[in-house]
Amino acid sequence: MSTSSLLAVDSLVVSIKARGGDVVYPVRSASFALERGQTLALVGESGCGKSMTCLAISGLLPKRGAISHGRVVLDGLDLADQNPKAMRNIRRKQIAFVFQDAVNGLNPVKTIGWQIAEAVALREDVSWHRAKSRALDLLDRVGMPDPKTRVREFPHQLSGGMNQRAMIALAVAGQPKLLIADEATTALDVTIQAQILALIADLQREFGMAVIFVTHDLGLVAEMADAVAVMYAGRVVERAPVAELYAAPKHPYTAGLLNSLPRVDRRRETIQVIEGQVPPINAMPSGCAFGPRCGLATDECRTTSPNLVLASGGALACHHPLTGTPL
Amino acid sequence: MSVSLGQQSAANQASESSDPIARVLSVSRSFVYRKATLMRQALSFKAVDTVSLDLQRGETLAVVGESGCGKSTLGRLVAGLMDPSEGRAVFNGTDFASLSHTDWRSSRKRVQVIFQDAAGSLDPRLPVEIQVREPLDLHGVGSPSERSLRAAAMLEAVQLGRHLWAAVPSELSGGQQQRVVIARALILEPDLLICDEPVSALDVSIQAQIIALLMDIRTQMGLTLLFISHDLAVVRQIADRVAVMYLGQIVECGPLDQVFSAPRHPYAKALLSAVPVPDPAAKREKHLLAGDPPSPQTPPSGCRFRTRCLKVQPLCAQREPQLVANGDHEVRCHFSEEPR
Numbered sequence: 001m002s003t004s005s006l007l008a009v010d011s012l013v014v015s016i017k018a019r020g021g022d023v024v025y026p027v028r029s030a031s032f033a034l035e036r037g038q039t040l041a042l043v044g045e046s047g048c049g050k051s052m053t054c055l056a057i058s059g060l061l062p063k064r065g066a067i068s069h070g071r072v073v074l075d076g077l078d079l080a081d082q083n084p085k086a087m088r089n090i091r092r093k094q095i096a097f098v099f100q101d102a103v104n105g106l107n108p109v110k111t112i113g114w115q116i117a118e119a120v121a122l123r124e125d126v127s128w129h130r131a132k133s134r135a136l137d138l139l140d141r142v143g144m145p146d147p148k149t150r151v152r153e154f155p156h157q158l159s160g161g162m163n164q165r166a167m168i169a170l171a172v173a174g175q176p177k178l179l180i181a182d183e184a185t186t187a188l189d190v191t192i193q194a195q196i197l198a199l200i201a202d203l204q205r206e207f208g209m210a211v212i213f214v215t216h217d218l219g220l221v222a223e224m225a226d227a228v229a230v231m232y233a234g235r236v237v238e239r240a241p242v243a244e245l246y247a248a249p250k251h252p253y254t255a256g257l258l259n260s261l262p263r264v265d266r267r268r269e270t271i272q273v274i275e276g277q278v279p280p281i282n283a284m285p286s287g288c289a290f291g292p293r294c295g296l297a298t299d300e301c302r303t304t305s306p307n308l309v310l311a312s313g314g315a316l317a318c319h320h321p322l323t324g325t326p327l
Numbered sequence: 328m329s330v331s332l333g334q335q336s337a338a339n340q341a342s343e344s345s346d347p348i349a350r351v352l353s354v355s356r357s358f359v360y361r362k363a364t365l366m367r368q369a370l371s372f373k374a375v376d377t378v379s380l381d382l383q384r385g386e387t388l389a390v391v392g393e394s395g396c397g398k399s400t401l402g403r404l405v406a407g408l409m410d411p412s413e414g415r416a417v418f419n420g421t422d423f424a425s426l427s428h429t430d431w432r433s434s435r436k437r438v439q440v441i442f443q444d445a446a447g448s449l450d451p452r453l454p455v456e457i458q459v460r461e462p463l464d465l466h467g468v469g470s471p472s473e474r475s476l477r478a479a480a481m482l483e484a485v486q487l488g489r490h491l492w493a494a495v496p497s498e499l500s501g502g503q504q505q506r507v508v509i510a511r512a513l514i515l516e517p518d519l520l521i522c523d524e525p526v527s528a529l530d531v532s533i534q535a536q537i538i539a540l541l542m543d544i545r546t547q548m549g550l551t552l553l554f555i556s557h558d559l560a561v562v563r564q565i566a567d568r569v570a571v572m573y574l575g576q577i578v579e580c581g582p583l584d585q586v587f588s589a590p591r592h593p594y595a596k597a598l599l600s601a602v603p604v605p606d607p608a609a610k611r612e613k614h615l616l617a618g619d620p621p622s623p624q625t626p627p628s629g630c631r632f633r634t635r636c637l638k639v640q641p642l643c644a645q646r647e648p649q650l651v652a653n654g655d656h657e658v659r660c661h662f663s664e665e666p667r
Contacts, residue, residue: 045530190393191615198613217603218605219602247608260531261605264560267563273535
């Protein structure tokens with residue numbers, strides 16, 4: 001993790017007080033870094049902590065949640081130390097979010113144009129008139145069909161794809177250094193998803209933003225990301241540049257996922273299945289959380305949880321990494 | 328898997344001819360979106376517009392397309408769960424419309440449907456073992472003890488851990504719930520199983536488990552599968568034949584490999600190229616479509632795809648292309664790619 005990284009997340013632990021006083025840990029150990037202008041994919045299945053990690057980065061954890069350990073450093077600034085007001089400022093200018101559910105991410109009682117103009121006005125000291133015209137430019141820039149009409153419309157009047165474009169316009173209005181796309185295209189049809197992904201890649205180049213894609217779609221990751229962090233049960237278990245991860249996954253979970261994926265370009269001889277399921281958050285097994293589903297697990301795996309150790313170009317948390325040739 | 332799964336359906340197959348097990352003949356289904364009042368006529372649109380399809384015994388036919396293309400409605404028409412507005416839906420040589428209530432009920436034994444929302448398909452308060460046995464109870468199959476044995480065999484076949492049999496659905500994970508739904512659908516040993524997005528709500532590793540299970544059981548029971556999905560990667564893994572739908576119509580239909588490796592309709596081509604491949608080394612040509620699909624309430628004149636098509640010509644707006652067969656590969660386009 002170099003000091004010049006745009007974002008460095010180190011041993012992040014997020015706790016949430018459940019009802020009844022129990023404390024659960026949706027994120028138990030997340031470490032990764034992101035360079036300026038680069039794209040990181042945070043991959044994993046539901047409940048693996050990928051969204052919580054991003055909420056922690058941007059100071060948007062729910063009320064009962066807190067960063068209980070670890071550091072989040074954005075552009076040299078430790079975000080865990082910031083008060084809510086300072087975090088608001090950081091979100092205003094440096095971090096932007098695009099969610100899966102664009103309709104709920106937008107304000108239903110304000111026009112699209114008003115919302116984008118607000119984001120512009122919050123960042124820069126410009127007249128409302130000027131902010132409105134910037135909003136129109138931005139809508140045009142994100143490929144909104146007929147932007148002059150849409151700027152005066154409300155979210156419910158737009159299709160899913162158009163709402164997602166509006167949300168992206170809103171996100172880039174503040175010219176953030178970091179864009180977090182949390183399952184941003186999951187709810188969209190595949191032809192619309194392709195449009196939105198192309199748009200994000202375009203804007204990323206234009207504004208020099210770094211992007212974190214939070215997703216479960218390993219196809220999307222292969223197309224969009226420079227580096228990947230695979231999460232399982234609250235931990236980053238493997239981190240690698242995208243080509244290396246797909247060519248030679250070292251963690252049995254990563255390898256298992258890649259082997260079980262159906263692909264559109266060819267039929268697999270067999271689908272190899274990872275048996276079992278992710279352990280529930282309040283009943284984590286001792287040792288490696290993936291141990292009970294892993295074919296290579298030994299006594300060591302059942303007793304000691306492997307630490308994330310730096311390895312050639314990436315990092316790995318496994319007692320028995322795969323070394324063989326690609327699958 | 329133990330027990331006599333599949334014997335009955337194998338016998339069914341032997342006793343019947345090689346006619347398609349299910350077919351729809353020029354079916355359409357309209358839905359009213361503005362009711363009639365004194366002064367104005369009702370307005371309706373066709374969710375499925377003049378679709379004909381044959382399902383051969385033992386094959387897996389996938390129906391693919393994006394939201395709102397009519398694929399789920401088509402599935403319901405094939406299942407006889409919905410009456411067509413026009414055309415006929417035929418199962419095992421009999422028109423659903425001609426069946427009496429009793430016959431229709433008994434035909435239900437032969438066609439079963441599973442949906443995406445497993446939790447919503449199950450009774451939230453009944454132990455899953457009883458839910459799996461229930462179809463046998465309702466159809467009065469065998470003695471009570473036989474039914475329990477068959478339910479147990481079925482739950483084993485779908486690999487649901489024995490300690491979960493007395494659980495209620497909320498105590499199960501999404502994947503386990505879908506296993507129960509599959510067990511319940513298959514306990515009557517149907518000939519045709521209609522799967523409407525069966526794995527779309529599941530996580531990647533669980534999705535693979537359910538696909539593997541469906542493929543296993545399909546072979547063992549000699550099932551015919553109508554597999555409705557928007558996920559083309561899953562379809563490539565499981566289907567023999569595929570029909571691509573756009574705005575209520577089939578635009579391309581043919582053997583899986585032909586359609587996937589050499590799509591001839593511009594929409595099929597764009598759809599396939601838009602699916603990301605989990606391989607950073609794969610360099611694929613993308614055919615990005617502009618815009619959203621038009622509303623089915625106001626379909627474009629002529630070819631329905633023309634508003635987004637990259638190859639559009641003046642003719643496309645004037646004349647609606649027909650589905651033209653070349654061998655077993657049908658395409659609806661004035662300017663379709665040459666067959667390879």
